[in-house]
Structure formats: structure tokens, C-alpha cells
Amino acid sequence: MSDRLPGFSTLAVHAGAQPDPTTGARATPIYQTTSFVFNDADHAASLFGLQAFGNIYTRIGNPTNAVLEERVAALEGGTAALAVASGHAAQVVVLQQLLQPGDEFIAARKLYGGSINQFTHAFKSFGWNVVWADSDDIASFERAITPRTKAIFIESIANPGGSITDIEAISTVARKAGVPLIVDNTLASPYLIRPIDHGADIVVHSLTKFLGGHGNSLGGIIVDAGTFDWSAGGKYPMLSEPRPEYHGIRLQETFGNFAFAIACRVLGLRDLGPALSPFNAFMILTGIETLPLRMQKHCDNAKAVAEFLAGHPAVASVSYAGLASDKYNRLARKYAPKGAGAVFTFSLKGGYDAGVSLVSKLQLFSHLANVGDTRSLVIHPASTTHSQLDDAAKVKSGAGPDVVRLSIGIEDKEDLIADLEQALGA
Missing domain, CATH: 3.90.1150.10 (Aspartate Aminotransferase, domain 1)
Structure with a gap:
């Protein structure tokens, strides 16, 4: 193409995908494999040390999933994305990078019931504490901020009532507090709302819903806006401090504006393991084409x-x-x-x-x-x-x-x- 920026419908069909170089297949193949062969010992070492990009094991990444990740990142206007097994898995992986035991995050009361349950009960076992705010009262988010606050979580269109959240106003609160704004964009999809355009730092989806669109495949995704400075203030050591499992790499320093997506992959998905199957990635990709x-x-x-x-x-x-x-x-x-x-x-x-x-x-x-x-x-x-x-x-x-x-x-x-x-x- 020319230098023209593709439109939304074009990205929904083409972003992230190319004809298969071996067979010429136009549809993205289902790479139904657990593992990938290394070129040599040095290649393997560079992949495991985060010195090169490539495929190691489908729990960490897969070529079919990679097309899905690039496509949703393009539709949302983010720098990178990570596909996982479900929307709930996306929320766990995101917050694992941000919160230590005893930390807090603020969430809007108007949320999907499963998220309310997850935040209130399941996350307690990790020592993560939710503080509730009212999306109709922006000041309630400001009042909820404490030194332990590490994130704010909202839905762009709230489930079940369909209310619209004032993303920009809550983003202003998050910026002032120096914490990232996470927006669940499941009910809107990027066709209706792109939260990053309104100040979101992280976007999550249940791919099971409108993006997949046919009620046949579970999936979730995390989109990194590339807008947050994870090294500021020392609040986010998972991203700003040396990682011992990767020879002291500082993810923010090494990966810049897609460091959060990398952290979710190499610290969250690698160890927690909620991998999306390549078959489900293929089904969801097909759904996105008609989004x-x-x-x-x-x-x-x-x-x-x-x-x-x-x-x-x-x-x-x-x-x-x-x-x-x-x-x-x-x-x-x-x-x-x-x-x-x-x-x-x-x-x-x-x-x-x-x-x-x-x-x-x-x-x-x-x-x-x-x-x-x-x-x-x-x-x-x-x-x-x-x-x-x-x-x-x-x-x-x-x-x-x-x-x-x-x-x-x-x-x-x-x-x-x-x-x-x-x-x-x-």
C-alpha cells in the first residue's frame, strides 16, 4: 500500500496477516503445535534471554496468536498486545504486573458480575485489595486514592446496564495519581470506542464476546497503549527493576513503549500459564474480519x-x-x-x-x-x-x-x- 493509514475495516481484515510463506495460504494457518525448532544453540539462548523475538513454546507465544495480537493492537491503537485464554485471565495477568501483596486498585462499581466476584474474593488470596468507586461520581475515584493505589479499572460500556463511562475524566484522575488506567472495552469493541484515544494506558477484552462474535471460542486480550512511564516513582518493580530470571534486564528500559505487553508475556503468561489455543485464535481472527x-x-x-x-x-x-x-x-x-x-x-x-x-x-x-x-x-x-x-x-x-x-x-x-x-x- 501507499503511505495512507488503512481504515478500520481494512485493519480488521488485514492487520498482522500475510500469506503463509511456505504454502501461500491466504487465511492465517492454525499452528497447532506445542513447540518450535531452534536454529542452533545460540538462537535458543537468545530467545530465552529476551535478546531476540521468536517462537519457543505455545504457552508463551504462537504464530496464529501473534496475528490476533497484532490485529487487535492495530484496531485499538496500541503498541502491542497479548492474547490469553479468557477475559478473566487477562485481568489476572494485567494486575499481576502491577500489584504486590497489600496493594490496592480502584474499580468502578458498574462492572460485569464475574469481575466483581473476581476482584472481591479471588484476588484476596493474592493480597490484592479492591476499592470501589462510582463511575457517575468522578470525585469518588479521587477520594479512593491512597499511597497503596496501583491502578484504576473501569469498563467503557458497563455490563449489564450499558452505561457509558467518562473515560477522559477518570483518566485525568489516574494521571494525577500517577497510576495506569485499565479499561475493559469488551462491550464497545474498538469499532465503537478506542479507550486509548481517551487516556487509557491498558485495554483488556473478553475476545469471547463481540470481537469473536459467534459464541464459539473463549479468549482474552491485553493491549498496551505504550503511554505509561513504568519507571517513574518506583511503583512498578516488575517493570522497572532488574529481573533475575532474565539476567537483570529492566523491562521498561529494554522494551520502551511496549514493555508492559512484554511483561505480561514473559512474567505473567509464562508462569501463570493461561495460554490461548491456536484454534481459538483462528476462530476469533475470522470473527474480527466482520466486526x-x-x-x-x-x-x-x-x-x-x-x-x-x-x-x-x-x-x-x-x-x-x-x-x-x-x-x-x-x-x-x-x-x-x-x-x-x-x-x-x-x-x-x-x-x-x-x-x-x-x-x-x-x-x-x-x-x-x-x-x-x-x-x-x-x-x-x-x-x-x-x-x-x-x-x-x-x-x-x-x-x-x-x-x-x-x-x-x-x-x-x-x-x-x-x-x-x-x-x-x-
Whole structure:
């Protein structure tokens, strides 16, 4: 190509990929192997010593996965990326590079229920402590900062309620505190929002959702923005101090603006081991090729369904930032002008029992615990994904007892509305 910077749809198809040099295969091959042959002893030593880039063992890296990593980094505007086994694995690997036992990180209350559970309970065994803040009250993040704070974690579009987070405002808080801002961009995808453009230092995804898009492969990814100085203040010794397992290399000094992605690979993925299978990487790559087409249809359908529900007598309220009346519409127009996403919630006048009943009466919507599929999905969070929370925490996270979550697919919107209409009528 010329010096022209490729557009988003072009990157979604081509970034990171070339025809296979041996066979000429145009689709990225599935390198279904555990290990890779070294040229000689010196080559092997240079790979293990981080003096050269290359393949050693699929737990650490794989050529199929490398194409996926380069593609998502390009779509997000980052310097490098690391693919892992799931979105939860991405969160563990990221925070392992940042936190020591006794350290804290601040997280927005409006998060996926699984993340709330992971942060509140599982991370305690590592000695990592979460401090909660309210994404509707930016000052709550400032109040939560202490000398032990090492990161701030938010979602660009919050799950399950679909609220839009003011990334730039929270980034300002993170910059002032000298800590990185981590943004889970799963529900938006880079097609709708690129958090790095708004001040994020690290972006994570569950690749299982909109990027893969077909509900057939688990995966997660970490994108390094290359914007944070890991050596400042001595807060992040994993990156700034000599690494004994690599002959005293300082990762920040050696790898510069992609040092964090390297740390996640050679300190996190290598030792914790949540490797993404090459087959899943191939499936997710195939999904990404149609991401722009799918996301626009997802958003267009979601807006139509939300407008229908907003006018239905059985519905108490609809939480969808794409509606002009929604409290997050202003932020949606700023951060996601192409659409406010495809995941949102609505409340039923009949409360908890009505939510459970509705789910059982829908026919086209699939009742399952996932989002971001080509198929439309439904769940009652209070009885499933957020059931481990107490009632007050459910409400704070946007998953009150009367709330139903929809993930709108790419079917004909008229059919989706008709299915909702019959279920609400029943």
C-alpha cells in the first residue's frame, strides 16, 4: 500500500496477516503445535534471554496468536498486545504486573458480575485489595486514592446496564495519581470506542464476546497503549527493576513503549500459564474480519428494540445510552457516535418474578450467560450472573431484581421485537 493509514475495516481484515510463506495460504494457518525448532544453540539462548523475538513454546507465544495480537493492537491503537485464554485471565495477568501483596486498585462499581466476584474474593488470596468507586461520581475515584493505589479499572460500556463511562475524566484522575488506567472495552469493541484515544494506558477484552462474535471460542486480550512511564516513582518493580530470571534486564528500559505487553508475556503468561489455543485464535481472527459490519447491525437493532421496550406498558424503564432520554446519552454521543452498543437492561413492573417469567417465554432469544453473539441473548442477572451479590450491591451494579439484560444480535429487528411482544403479552 501507499503511505495512507488503512481504515478500520481494512485493519480488521488485514492487520498482522500475510500469506503463509511456505504454502501461500491466504487465511492465517492454525499452528497447532506445542513447540518450535531452534536454529542452533545460540538462537535458543537468545530467545530465552529476551535478546531476540521468536517462537519457543505455545504457552508463551504462537504464530496464529501473534496475528490476533497484532490485529487487535492495530484496531485499538496500541503498541502491542497479548492474547490469553479468557477475559478473566487477562485481568489476572494485567494486575499481576502491577500489584504486590497489600496493594490496592480502584474499580468502578458498574462492572460485569464475574469481575466483581473476581476482584472481591479471588484476588484476596493474592493480597490484592479492591476499592470501589462510582463511575457517575468522578470525585469518588479521587477520594479512593491512597499511597497503596496501583491502578484504576473501569469498563467503557458497563455490563449489564450499558452505561457509558467518562473515560477522559477518570483518566485525568489516574494521571494525577500517577497510576495506569485499565479499561475493559469488551462491550464497545474498538469499532465503537478506542479507550486509548481517551487516556487509557491498558485495554483488556473478553475476545469471547463481540470481537469473536459467534459464541464459539473463549479468549482474552491485553493491549498496551505504550503511554505509561513504568519507571517513574518506583511503583512498578516488575517493570522497572532488574529481573533475575532474565539476567537483570529492566523491562521498561529494554522494551520502551511496549514493555508492559512484554511483561505480561514473559512474567505473567509464562508462569501463570493461561495460554490461548491456536484454534481459538483462528476462530476469533475470522470473527474480527466482520466486526465493523456486525457491530453496526448490533447497534442499529439494539436501538430499535430499546425504543420498542421504552413504549411498552409492562416495562418500567429502559437503560440504553442510545435513547435520547437516557442519562448517558450525552456520553454516548461523545464516546460512541456510531452506536451505544448492543447490551442493555430494562426493568419490568412485575419485579423479580416478571423478569424470570419473561426469560422463560422468549422463543427467539437464547437464555444463556454470554453477550456479543450473532444471536440475540437474554438473562435475568439477579438470579444468575449477579446472584452472588447482596441486594444492595446488585442495584449498585445495575442488576436489580426487576432487571433483564439483553444482548441484541444481528437478526431482523422486526423478529426480535415480535418475540419480545409475545413474551411481554403472555
